[in-house]
C-alpha cells in the first residue's frame with residue numbers, strides 16, 4: 643500500500659502522521675520533498691526560495707520526486723509506505739503551470755506510479771488564516787491565504803482527474819475524529 647497524506651500548509655498532516663506512526667509501527671514513513679539524501683539538498687534549495695525562476699523551483703521538486711519514487715517507493719513495494727505529501731502537492735503547488743502539463747511531468751517523474759490511498763485534509767479559509775497566524779511562515783506560506791486556498795482547490799481537482807482512491811476530510815474537525823476517519827479508510 644502506498645498511502646499519501648495531503649493538504650496545504652497547516653492542514654494537520656504532521657499531527658495525523660505522528661498518530662499513524664504510533665499505530666503502524668512496521669510501516670515506512672517518508673516525505674516529499676526530502677525523503678532521500680539528494681532530496682534533502684533539493685528540499686533546502688526549494689524551500690529557502692533560492693530559485694529565482696518558478697520553472698527551476700518546479701524542477702527541484704520533480705527531481706526530488708523522481709529520486710523518492712526510485713529509492714523509497716519502489717524498494718518498499720511489499721510494505722505499507724505512508725508519505726507526507728506526493729505528486730498531488732507537486733501538481734497543485736506549481737499553480738502557474740497548466741494542470742494537464744503538470745500531470746504529464748509528474749507522471750514522468752514517478753514512472754506512472756500512483757498512490758493507492760490519498761488522504762486530503764481540507765481547511766476552510768478562516769481556519770487557515772488562524773493557523774498561519776499562530777506560526778512563523780516560510781517562503782511558500784508567506785504567499786498567503788488566497789494562494790493556498792487556490793492550491794487546495796487544485797489538489798482536489800488533481801485527485802479527481804487522476805482517478806485515485808481518496809478520502810477528503812474536513813481538517814477543522816477534532817484531531818481524534820480525523821484519526822478515526824483515516825483508520826477506517828485504511829482498513830476498508
Ligand SMILES: Nc1ncnc2c1ncn2[C@@H]1O[C@H](COP(=O)(O)OP(=O)(O)O)[C@@H](O)[C@H]1O
Nearest residue numbers: 651652653654655656657773813814815816817
Ligand atoms: N484537527 C485539528 N484541530 C485544530 N488544530 C489542529 C488540528 N490538527 C492540527 N492542528 C494544529 O494546527 C497546526 C498545524 O498542524 P500540522 O500538523 O503541523 O500541519 P501540517 O503538517 O499540515 O503543516 C499545529 O499547531 C497543530 O497543532
Ligand SMILES: Cc1cn([C@H]2C[C@H](O)[C@@H](COP(=O)(O)OP(=O)(O)O)O2)c(=O)[nH]c1=O
Nearest residue numbers: 651674675703727728731732733735782783
Ligand atoms: C511536494 C511539494 C511541496 N511543495 C511545498 C509545499 C510546502 O509549502 C513546502 C514543503 O512542505 P512541508 O514539508 O510540508 O513543509 P513544512 O515541513 O515546513 O511543513 O513545499 C511544493 O511547492 N511543491 C511540491 O512538489
